[in-house]
Amino acid sequence: MDIGTTSTKATIFTESGRFVSSHSIEYPIIHPKPDWAEQDPSVIYLAVLNSIRSAIIKADIHGTQLIGIGISSAMHSLIAVDQEGELLTNSIIWADNRSIDYVRKLKEDLNGHQIYMRTGTPIHPMSPLSKLLWMKGERPDIFAKAAKWISIKEYITWKWFHTYFVDYSIASTTGLFNLNELEWDQDVLTLLGIDKEKLSQPVPTTAVYQGMDRDAADFMGIPADIPIVAGASDGVLANLGVGAIEEGELAVTIGTSGAIRTVVSQPLTDPEGRTFCYALSEDKWVIGGPVNNGGIALRWFKDQFVSYENAIPTEKDSFEALIDSASDIPAGAQGLLFLPYLTGERAPHWNADARGVFFGISLAHQKEHFVRSVMEGVAYAVYSVGKVLNSLAGSSKVIRVSGGFARSDIWRQIVADVFDESVVVPESHESSGLGAAVLTLYALGHIDSLEKVKEMVHVSAVQNAISENAAIYRELFGVYERVYKNLEEEFKIIAEFQRRRDNSIS
The missing domain is CATH 3.30.420.40 (ATPase, nucleotide binding domain)
Incomplete structure (x- = not known):
């Protein structure tokens, strides 16, 4: 499952890596104002469900024949949800530049380089760190109301499992994750004024989940207990895939x-x-x-x-x-x-x-x-x-x-x-x-x-x-x-x- 910036694609392979079938569904980038770049998470979720369903149909197999599903995802998206998991924002994607003034402040006044050295994410408007600073400064209403800050990948897996987890790979693209401790960076959380309960639980990229939402499983034509592997970001998985x-x-x-x-x-x-x-x-x-x-x-x-x-x-x-x-x-x-x-x-x-x-x-x-x-x-x-x-x-x-x-x-x-x-x-x-x-x-x-x-x-x-x-x-x-x-x-x-x-x- 590859959740990209412009489309989602489900691809089925054999155990030996042979291509069997694929299906992709495109969706738009929303530009409500200059420098803004957003997407509708609910549209992407439907693209995930329908692409998996269609790839299985194209392969002419039964969903029970699948060994498991791994998830690749684009990086640096940020979504605010409330206590019930309802959307408070669209998905703010990597191409969004509205936080550029906060990036300058990070670089000049807030020890941005030291944050980069600990987290591995360059200080740039693409980073969820800079997006969160913008939210705190420009949309304090949403910042205060948000129960969780998640990525598009976490939104998909929450819809499936009703729990919040994030793989180390996606976590390491946020600017909030300490590479050596494999945990949210406390100094960054203090800077933002949030605690780690507002973020998902970090897990290895090889973490396995089962028991997904039955309605979603039935729609896709797969067993609800099929193993779902947390996976990683599309960039690091592209290295593995070539x-x-x-x-x-x-x-x-x-x-x-x-x-x-x-x-x-x-x-x-x-x-x-x-x-x-x-x-x-x-x-x-x-x-x-x-x-x-x-x-x-x-x-x-x-x-x-x-x-x-x-x-x-x-x-x-x-x-x-x-x-x-x-x-x-x-x-x-x-x-x-x-x-x-x-x-x-x-x-x-x-x-x-x-x-x-x-x-x-x-x-x-x-x-x-x-x-x-x-x-x-x-x-x-x-x-x-x-x-x-x-x-x-x-x-x-x-x-x-x-x-x-x-x-x-x-x-x-x-x-x-x-x-x-x-x-x-x-x-x-x-x-x-x-x-x-x-x-x-x-x-x-x-x-x-x-x-x-x-x-x-x-x-x-x-x-x-x-x-x-x-x-x-x-x-x-x-x-x-x-x-x-x-x-x-x-x-x-x-x-x-x-x-x-x-x-x-x-």
Whole structure:
């Protein structure tokens, strides 16, 4: 069960990791005001029920044949509920930036860096910590009334089991959870003015629950006593699902947004605060960084600037046509650089004020150059985090990729060349779903270690770096970094201008 930002997908696998069936249901992001990003938890709950039910029907199996269900979930959501579990808010998701002023206060006045070092969650508007500070300051009525503060995953499991629990992985993405103690951080709770009874009980990612709500089980067509494994966040499970489970193996995911991660054997935070550290299991931790702007940057460019003379029948075909149009453009797009910060940026800068930039435009540049530069800009953003990971955890041995970009030869080649390393493409693109399935098998005793995933992940392609292209990207990446640095103060000024204008219009 993979509860994502834009859709929920239920995927059924065999014990050997073979894909059987899947079903996904999309839902909207609600933007009631500038900088706000919310979703309706009740809509997502229905998507969970219906996607599981439909995946079972598609598989042509009976629900009693399922061994168990593991749960993957997007990170950083925050929901307030009352004593009866009724919703007081929508789910405030990672893309919400309304708490930016409280983030500045955390960084400047409230020992934000020390909080990061203990919790592993960078100080940023995405974090439930900053969202809670905003709630306390701006919505004291809701803050006082809330009986529990939970994530979307906890909302789903509460509907099933009528008890509040949160796995170590999701807990470690809140900014409230002490990585070394595996418990809510008392200093952070004191800062917020709440006690741990307002949060769920932290449990291992392998915790097993049975006896779910019978009405929900009957609707999905599964036994009420089917084992449900607490699971983890979608990011760390994507590492597991592509087989990047050993130290020195990088996992790169580029979908709507993007991320790069690697596994370490104990909690590891960055003295400069550039990376996250989230739990996978009791002895495996995932460090890395998310980038806000992955495929969303290419979608934006297509929607705003591309029209087709002949009808393109599907969204998928239109993206393929757009990417193919850049196939003859050389590496570096003839010196056209794109800083892909259309929605601010998380790692490694954690700068919600960052904005998108095309740099180096000349009369020689055509539409196809811009398309290539967008893909290269996203790859530069991911690589900038990869450099930090190498400095913290040692040089990488292999890069395993997943997400929509992994289906594109051109985009995979760009990533291989920017990193100057070979890129391994797993056969299955269901990385978070497979990771949840493998964690479930491990929790239920069907496999004796998570390393068994290596036998389940089959490689469909290997993309080797082209040395001439890698040399070009090394040169241009230095320019890319300097452009960002030189514009850092200007980003702050223009972002404040945009917020004033947005608020005056709204």
